[in-house]
Amino acid sequence: MTNNIPCKVDALSLTWSPKELLRIKDLAKIGACIKGEIITNSKNAALTRHLQTLKTKKDSDLLNVAAFDANGYKDVLNRYQTACTEITREYNNRRHKDISLKTSYLSSNEVAARYELREMLDGELEVDTAVKYDDRINNLLENIGVDLLDVLCCGEAERFVCRLNHVFTAESYMWTVQANSTGRFNYQYSANLYADGEHAGIIAWGGKNLGCYVSFMGLGCDALDMARVYEEIKNIPSIKITRIDLAHDDFAGKRSINVARKYAKQGGFCSGGRPASYMYIESGHLNKKIQSELKKQYKFIPDKGRSLYVGSRQSGKLLRVYEKGIQMGDPNDKWVRWELELHSSQRIIPLDAMIKPSEYLAGAYPALAFLNEEQNVIKTTIKKARMTIERIIENQVISTRKAINMMRVLCDMSDNQIIDKFLSGVVEPYSKAWLPQRLSISITEQQFLDQIQLQNKAENHILTT
Structure with a gap:
């Protein structure tokens, strides 16, 4: 009889883009480029709005200055002039690469940048289909300004980080963030995420990449309320799982490494198509076994654990069955972990794998059907390039x-x-x-x-x- 055995998500990586940046990709696909005067006019209009806000504040402050107070009047004008100079310099050399949990509001720069980009994209466009896609996208990024897009991506990252403590967290974990001096995973900026002071993930972003990336491993996944995360992100059009690890912990060792190898010999890891590759590893010590005074023999004692690997990271699907308890240091522990690592290189990973790990792990190979009576199979996709x-x-x-x-x-x-x-x-x-x-x-x-x-x-x- 098939049981519904609990499984969990042990690693999760996501990517997404603000909808304005998705529009840039769509424009590049049709060969569109933005005219230079539209970009200039949009930037000037955005700066003018900033300066107008400062002018309104200056006029309000002047009304509150006492009559004939020349020093107070001069002080307001000096503050206004300094603010105008700073905001113009900051606007022309826009940098927004640090996120913080100290504030729960989004930067006003991010809101202004969003409106500015919308004005650019709503302007008159030129189309040149003779240019390659990569050249089109680079042209758009160069004309619009990567710094402007960095602001939007940083705002998205900040919004996600702020939700960690207020929306996404399971139980009573406290999340903190620490910016890195360099980017990660080809993104220009990044920050480490900590749950109760322990490293639990990383978040990265950048306008050149047109979006954000977040990854949680081990403790990070334990600290998340997966059902709540799923409900919050499922309606984001561009959200994509790039990696997910689904794990079943057999603490009693009922299905050991020997059982896994038996399943393999019976074809339990053959799902049709190309046969899966495998690798079996055991590690331990050579112990002396004395059969007689004249003959000595050594035997292998795998007291550091055994592992069976089916599939490969290159194919985007890798199953690991290993003696977790022994690898953690207890040679008598029977704990065996069955863990599936999936990447999006050759498949589309459904978002509900986050909340149905048992069903998707059970559907990965026939040998794993014991985990759940319902099995969801993620099919491999073959991309065929269309050519002119x-x-x-x-x-x-x-x-x-x-x-x-x-x-x-x-x-x-x-x-x-x-x-x-x-x-x-x-x-x-x-x-x-x-x-x-x-x-x-x-x-x-x-x-x-x-x-x-x-x-x-x-x-x-x-x-x-």
């Missing part, structure tokens, strides 16, 4: 140029003979079956192909009748 006609022609010219030259020079074939050789066997030249599978064509080109096919079918019908 020009790109396909370019690739084929490169790959067949030498063959065609050989047919001309060594085989003394004419151009017509070479073409006939390549096209022999093509039955329906206008059908999709005889076009490259990765071909990405426009609607008009597809309509043309459909029309040609209809004409051919009509002509064949006339000939047969």
Whole structure:
């Protein structure tokens, strides 16, 4: 009988982007770029709003100065002038890379930057589809200004950190944050997260990456209320699990390493497709075993623990079965951990894996079905690149140029003979079956192909009748 055995999330990594930055990605996909005057006007308008706020405060302060108080009047003007100079310098050299738990409000800079970016993206755009995507995105980032986007990403990171203590935390953990001097995981900025003073995760952000990244390991996952985190983040359009570890702890050792190896021999870790790789490791000491005075023999004592690995990190799916208790230092402990590490490189990891770890762990391999009567299987995705006609022609010219030259020079074939050789066997030249599978064509080109096919079918019908 199948039981619903409790499992837990032991590692979790997430990425997401503010919706304004998602718009930048969409613009880059269609080849759009922002005109320079729009960027200049948006930045000037944003600075003007800042200065107008200072002017309003100055006028209010002047009304409160006593009559004929020249020093008080001069002091207000000096403060106003200093504030204008500082905010202009800060605006032109915008830096916003530190987050703190001391305040629960978002920086006014982040709010101003959000409005500023929206004005830029709502302006008149130019489109140039001839430029590659990477060049388009770099052009947009350069024109808009990465510092501006850093402000938005930092605001998102600060919002998440503030929620750790007030929304996401399980029981009574106290979260603190410490900024790092450098970024992590290719993000420009980062900070370490601590739960009750113990390192529990890391958060990173940056405008160049167009978003934020947060990762929790071990204690960090224990300190989170996963159900609450799931409810809060599930409606974020760009949220994505990049890694999740699902673990089952068998404290009684009922399903030991020997049982796991038995499952492997029975095909319990074969889910169809390419056979999974494996690795078995045991470590310990060589103990002397004296059979007689003349013969001495040593035997292996795996008193440091045994581990079985199925899959690989490269494929994005790795199962570890290891003697956790022994590895923790107790040679008599029977504790065995079954732990699945999933990455998003070749699969889309559903968000509800955070709240249904037992179901998704049970669905990973047939051998794990004992964990839950409900099994959710995460299928591997194969990404097929779509290519334009020009790109396909370019690739084929490169790959067949030498063959065609050989047919001309060594085989003394004419151009017509070479073409006939390549096209022999093509039955329906206008059908999709005889076009490259990765071909990405426009609607008009597809309509043309459909029309040609209809004409051919009509002509064949006339000939047969």
